[in-house]
Amino acid sequence: MVRGVIHIINPYDPGSFPEDIEKRYGVKSSDVISLSSNENPFLPPDNVKRAYNDSFKFINRYPHPVYRDLKERISDLINVDSENIAVGNGASEILKMICEVHLEAFDPVTIPIPGYTLYAILSMMMDASIRFIDFPEYQIDPEKLLEKRSKLIFICSPNNPTGNSVPESVMRKILRNTDAIVVVDEAYSDFSKTSHIKLIDEFDNLVVVKSFSKFFSLAGLRVGYAVGNQETIQSIEKVRLPFNISTISAKVAEACIESIDYFNEIRDYIIRERERISKKLEKMERLKVYPSDANFILFRIEGEDREIKERFERKGIILRNVTGLMGLDGTHFRVTVGKKEHNDMFLQILQDYLEHR
Ligand SMILES: Cc1ncc(COP(=O)(O)O)c(C=O)c1O
DSSP states (O other), X not given: OOOHHXXXXXXXXXXXXXXXXXXXXXXXXXXXXXXXXXXXXXXOOHHHHHHHHHGGGGTTSOOOTTOHHHHHHHHHHHTOOGGGEEEESHHHHHHHHHHHHHOOTTOEEEEEESOOTHHHHHHHHTTOEEEEEEOGGXXXXXXXXXXXXXXXXXXESSOTTTOOOOOHHHHHHHHXXXXXXXXEEOTTGGGSSOOOGGGGGTOTTEEEEEESSXXXXXXXXXXXXXXXXXXXXXXXXXXXXXXXXXXXHHHHHHHHHHTHHHHHHHHHHHHHHHHHHHHHHHHSTTEEEOOOSSSEEEEEESSOOSSHHHHHHHXXXXXXXXXXXXXXXXXXEEEEOOOHHHHHHHHHHHHHHHHHO
8 A cells, every 4th residue: 555645746747848749739859849847958068978978888887886986076066075965866866865864754844935846745755744935936034934943944046936046145044043954956056146055064954956957968867966064965875775876977977077168158158048038028018027047937927828838839849837836826937048049939939929819
């Protein structure tokens, strides 16, 4: 018999994928442009491809048990001791391990909304007791957040789906006034000017979670990491499955870090495109655009809308429909910032739709 809580957990909703669009509307999946999952639209450079090919010769062996080389590369990248770093199969696995380390049945977990839906699923899996707090546009008020005792608090910065970062002053107020573990998910912080990693020296209750899926273009390989004090990191190491990242993923992630200049250029391109799209959206009528620090933009369309997602998908573009997400009122869509030509297609379809609906 499955555990009771499993009956009430809804699986994580990943949105539509190109194969679904081919099946539904007959658009060839290789022609579909996904602006749905906040992926990086560019492949990594040639030296990363070489590392990918070279790692073939190691695949009959297990990877290094504690991923020493990868941790050292990350340590150089973020200027944090490698003993303060744990690596995982994507940020998702890191988040899961943090929950496994800290949560027991009925422990109070606080989740600000609108936010990333995985936090609730992972907390439910531990039979924790979740308190959602609604902060319109994810403007977190530390006093309200800390009104009741929590064992663990999830913060997302920049937040998915609103796109805004949590300012350092707010983070400090939260960290200073709670003994809860504060998990700061920075999957998108490389696209913003704010990272809270430097606060780990000051606050023992802070764990920062990072992903290689967005900035480093590795969504398909699954690499993420946690940054925190040594006790937290050692606890994560205890629950981490042996060899949780493949040899290929680890070696490719190391090569990505060596190509940081390439990824910084892509980031600058994405930020320029983000600002360009935001300005265009702001000029459209009956649209509210949320300011973004990430590689995606959230917007709200006035009135009810059932057709727009289908309209885009029939033309081979996938957006994320976040209408109905807890903490968001009204019709909302999230669009990933992609290559310029694809962003232009998105803007054109939306403009036509708004004019003729
Ligand atoms: C806020 C946030 N955290 C974590 C993740 C998961 O990242 P990963 O692909 O590294 O598991 C995502 C993925 O979209 C995300 O949006």
